[in-house]
Amino acid sequence: MARFLCPACGAEVPFRTADGVTTTCGSCGNLLIRKDLTLESLGKVATLADDLTPLQIGAVGKYRGSGFTVVGRSRVDWAEGTWNEWFVAFDSGETGWLAESQGNWAMLKEVPSSSAPKLDPKALRPGTSIAIGKYTFEVEDAREAWVAGIQGELPKVVRPGKKYFSVDLTVPAGEGGVATASIGFPDTGPEVYVGEWVDFPEFHFAGLRVLDGW
Ligand SMILES: [Zn+2]
Numbered sequence: 592m593a594r595f596l597c598p599a600c601g602a603e604v605p606f607r608t609a610d611g612v613t614t615t616c617g618s619c620g621n622l623l624i625r626k627d628l629t630l631e632s633l634g635k636v637a638t639l640a641d642d643l644t645p646l647q648i649g650a651v652g653k654y655r656g657s658g659f660t661v662v663g664r665s666r667v668d669w670a671e672g673t674w675n676e677w678f679v680a681f682d683s684g685e686t687g688w689l690a691e692s693q694g695n696w697a698m699l700k701e702v703p704s705s706s707a708p709k710l711d712p713k714a715l716r717p718g719t720s721i722a723i724g725k726y727t728f729e730v731e732d733a734r735e736a737w738v739a740g741i742q743g744e745l746p747k748v749v750r751p752g753k754k755y756f757s758v759d760l761t762v763p764a765g766e767g768g769v770a771t772a773s774i775g776f777p778d779t780g781p782e783v784y785v786g787e788w789v790d791f792p793e794f795h796f797a798g799l800r801v802l803d804g805w
Pocket residue numbers: 597598599600601602616617618619620621
């Protein structure tokens with residue numbers, strides 16, 4: 592873990608992953624970007640309103656036998672709803688994304704751009720097939736989305752409010768079961784993520800939020 596001092600308030604700011612590029616200061620809420628050995632402040636970010644998620648930064652879980660810690664969160668909105676993308680640091684040094692949408696959870700890993708398929712977002716209509724890795728996925732949904740708020744450590748610089756094209760993909764029933772994928776098209780180029788749906792209890796989380804009424 593690398594430790595820095597917040598240039599805005601002087602508080603100690605940890606980076607838990609080698610991939611972490613930005614984080615929000617836990618003390619003053621400034622968005623900080625890593626520049627070699629120092630941090631630069633990009634000013635305050637809107638704090639995320641409490642929602643009904645049981646997850647929070649600092650929670651620890653297990654996935655396929657590997658321990659991980661939740662280190663960051665990006666809340667994404669679209670015209671008809673919202674979802675959370677939680678950035679997780681595995682004990683092995685790998686990172687991943689835990690997608691949370693309406694009580695469904697998926698663990699995804701980014702596909703290196705060198706092995707990602709060439710994609711034209713305009714061609715990605717529902718029903719279109721795309722081969723990624725060992726599966727042939729089908730486009731389920733394609734929509735404009737934007738990051739509504741961020742918290743903690745993230746591996747990329749995110750501009751809240753900036754619209755981008757977002758595509759969800761599934762594997763047809765019986766051909767891969769729980770595999771899922773998503774593709775985002777920010778200005779910096781396509782980002783392809785592949786993973787699988789997981790039942791929440793299988794993560795064996797510790798350090799969850801205590802929600803009233805649960
Ligand atoms: Zn600060």
